[in-house]
Amino acid sequence: MSAIVETRELTKFYGATRGVENLNLVIQPGQVFGFLGPNGAGKSTTFRLLMDFIRPTSGTARVFGLDVRDNSLEIRTRTGFMPGDFALYPRMTGHQIIEFFSAMRRVDAASEARVLAERLDLDLGVTVRNYSTGNRQKLGLVQAFMHKPELLMLDEPTGGLDPIIQQEFYGMVAEAVRDGATVFLSSHVLPEVERIADQVAIIRDGALVRVDEVGAFKREATRVLSFTFAKPVDENEFTNLDGVSDVRTEGNRLVITSSGPIDPIVKAAARHEVIDLDANEGELEDVFLAFYEQEQ
Amino acid sequence: MIRSLSSGSLSGKGIWDRRKTLMWWSIGMALYVVLNVAFFPSLQEETFSDVFESVPEAMLAAFGIQDIAALSTGVGYVNSQLYDGFGTILVAAWAVAIGATTLASEEDSKTMDMLMSLPLSRPRVVLEKWIAMVVLMIALCGVIFVALLASNPIWELDLSLGGMAWVNVGLALLSVMFGTLALAVSAVTGKKGLAIGVSGGLMALFFLLYGLGSVVDILESVRGVSPFYWYLNSVPLAGTVSWLGLGGMAVVSAMLLLVAVWGFNRRDVGV
Structure with missing residues (x-):
């Protein structure tokens, strides 16, 4: 048609x-x-x-x-x-x-x-x-x-x-x-x-x-994932993953900001003992704003 | 019936929307006719003509009075007060106002987008709005005809039925012509101020040319280009119709309508 x-x-x-x-x-x-x-x-x-x-x-x-x-x-x-x-x-x-x-x-x-x-x-x-x-x-x-x-x-x-x-x-x-x-x-x-x-x-x-x-x-919307591990992990395991823009550690906690695929992050995290995981839903607004900010 | 007139067609809506304006124009023009002709008997007296004797000929001509002696006849008097004078200008001015605003006001007030989203072709929009104007002009001139018809025996104007009919047919045609000019300017440009200015300006120019042309020698030869000459020079009120004059106004109106359709069809609307 x-x-x-x-x-x-x-x-x-x-x-x-x-x-x-x-x-x-x-x-x-x-x-x-x-x-x-x-x-x-x-x-x-x-x-x-x-x-x-x-x-x-x-x-x-x-x-x-x-x-x-x-x-x-x-x-x-x-x-x-x-x-x-x-x-x-x-x-x-x-x-x-x-x-x-x-x-x-x-x-x-x-x-x-x-x-x-x-x-x-x-x-x-x-x-x-x-x-x-x-x-x-x-x-x-x-x-x-x-x-x-x-x-x-x-x-x-x-x-x-x-x-x-x-x-x-x-x-x-x-x-x-x-x-x-x-x-x-x-x-x-x-x-x-x-x-x-x-x-x-x-x-x-x-x-x-x-x-x-x-x-x-x-799928491209920026997500913030925060993991709580059994013990501290090395943030370098995550910094080079596709789409990851920011990684921070704070004791056993690891907070990742990413606009890339979620799978490699989860798999990298799974190499360690994960106690808790919190992920906010990506907002289309962020993607939208990203397009606008390119201009400035 | 009234409901279907208001919403059954675009031209019907154009007439319905102006029903109150038509009523006021009708009352106003009927009063204008009656109040003017009511002075006819008193003008028969000597003293009044003496007053006119002292006024310069050119000034009288500009006001539609070309022959003082003619004021003593019903035809001459009514012509000078209404048809050669400001009565014609008033009626044509309403036509210009309608023609200039009927498209442009819809654009200005942003109702045009809704209208144009309906399956109506642009030529049809122009044509229906033009038809509404024509019907309104015929209605107003009809009222003037009736007012004159009623006044005729009361103040012994001695006008013929044919004369009263033809002079108002001509008035409707002249008004439609200037109204169509205004419609054409606004259809081509989308500017109602320009449409009013051009049409009103030309109307004033042609009116003065016709009036002054009878007394100013250098204007005499070009007087024939004035539509007021086409309309009035044969003295239609006396029953002498100039088919060339009426035909000329009809042809010019038709040509201007074509310009309006062409102009509105080609341009961006509501920008």
């Missing part, structure tokens, strides 16, 4: 200002693809290029195998999109927005929208002007999901949502994927991407720094 989203050397400059540069992105069917990067890195620019709001300076982009410009209407019919920084017509109620968007999409999504609104605890009877930021965000999600699109593109979907609603949103994403949808979402919140994405792309200054499975990032 061909890719749902595929960009080749996709580049966008706004005058002299860089949006994205030589972006090569492939999103496979059924994936939850997390787009991670700080504000201004080019996440929104990528979404806007895929939605044909803006046109590339060079390079190409295809969604469902279709050219984003020539077949934009078909792409938009089959996609649910929530922009990053959006507004809805302030004088319409939630119901009227849903009704208007359904009419424009020529679908009857009223009942599905009601179900989604209920899940997200959103009152559709309120005028958009009187919604809080979080409620406006929820309405943005409802309109993106309501027509059961094949592709969901969500630019920073959970900003402004409280934790319980975020959980509900993760559930909606999981159900959409179970029903065959592909999800492309951006975030600058790591635990979120860690929680729901299969694949992660890190973008910095308009360029992809790395694309990999969440598991691969996790």
Whole structure:
């Protein structure tokens, strides 16, 4: 099966200002693809290029195998999109927005929208002007999901949502994927991407720094292992192991900081009598920050 | 029915959103018509024409009064007060305001991203917004027509039905033309201030050219380029229609609409 989203050397400059540069992105069917990067890195620019709001300076982009410009209407019919920084017509109620968007999409999504609104605890009877930021965000999600699109593109979907609603949103994403949808979402919140994405792309200054499975990032995450041995051990047995960045001894205790494979450390430790072992889980955040710190 | 107008189509929404503005414009223009023509009987008296005698011809022309003697007839008076005067400018100004803001305001207020995420082609977005403007202009000119129709017997203006109808058809066309110009500028550039400036500036220029052209010799020859000349020179209020003039406004409107579609289709939106 061909890719749902595929960009080749996709580049966008706004005058002299860089949006994205030589972006090569492939999103496979059924994936939850997390787009991670700080504000201004080019996440929104990528979404806007895929939605044909803006046109590339060079390079190409295809969604469902279709050219984003020539077949934009078909792409938009089959996609649910929530922009990053959006507004809805302030004088319409939630119901009227849903009704208007359904009419424009020529679908009857009223009942599905009601179900989604209920899940997200959103009152559709309120005028958009009187919604809080979080409620406006929820309405943005409802309109993106309501027509059961094949592709969901969500630019920073959970900003402004409280934790319980975020959980509900993760559930909606999981159900959409179970029903065959592909999800492309951006975030600058790591635990979120860690929680729901299969694949992660890190973008910095308009360029992809790395694309990999969440598991691969996790395996590289820095761990701190502390062993307690029956008697003191020589720390030189550990310093040259792959990925080990720091080894400290303190009496019978040995504390190792490593971003490498765990197996050689365990095997080296097993040559001695291990009384206790404590290992914290690697945080994706450390890997993420490592990519950012390369810059400085 | 009303619900489906508000949310069934983009043009329907464009009209529905401006229903209150339309109501106020209708009340305002109807009052403008009635209050102006109500002075017609008093102007028949000698003293009033004496006042005008002392005003320079060019100044009167700039205000739409080209022939003082004509003020004594219903056609001449209504033309000078409404159609050759500021009535036309007012109506066209609303069209310019709609044309300049209908796309640009959605970009400024960031509702455009949501709109563009729907499966609507860009030409359709422009076309539907243009249709909304046209319907609003027809509605407002219809109200002015009715106000004039009602005033006609009361103040003995002696206007023909055909004349009252044609002058308002022309008014709608002229307004749509300037509104479409504003739409085209904002569609190409995304800047509503520029759209208002260009359209309003050209409107003022053409209005003065038409008015002053009747008394200033060097402007006489170029007076024909003014759309106000196309609209008014044949005196449509007297029932004499210039098909060339109406056709010219229709053709220019159509061309400007094509520019608007082309301009909006090619550029980055909401940047």
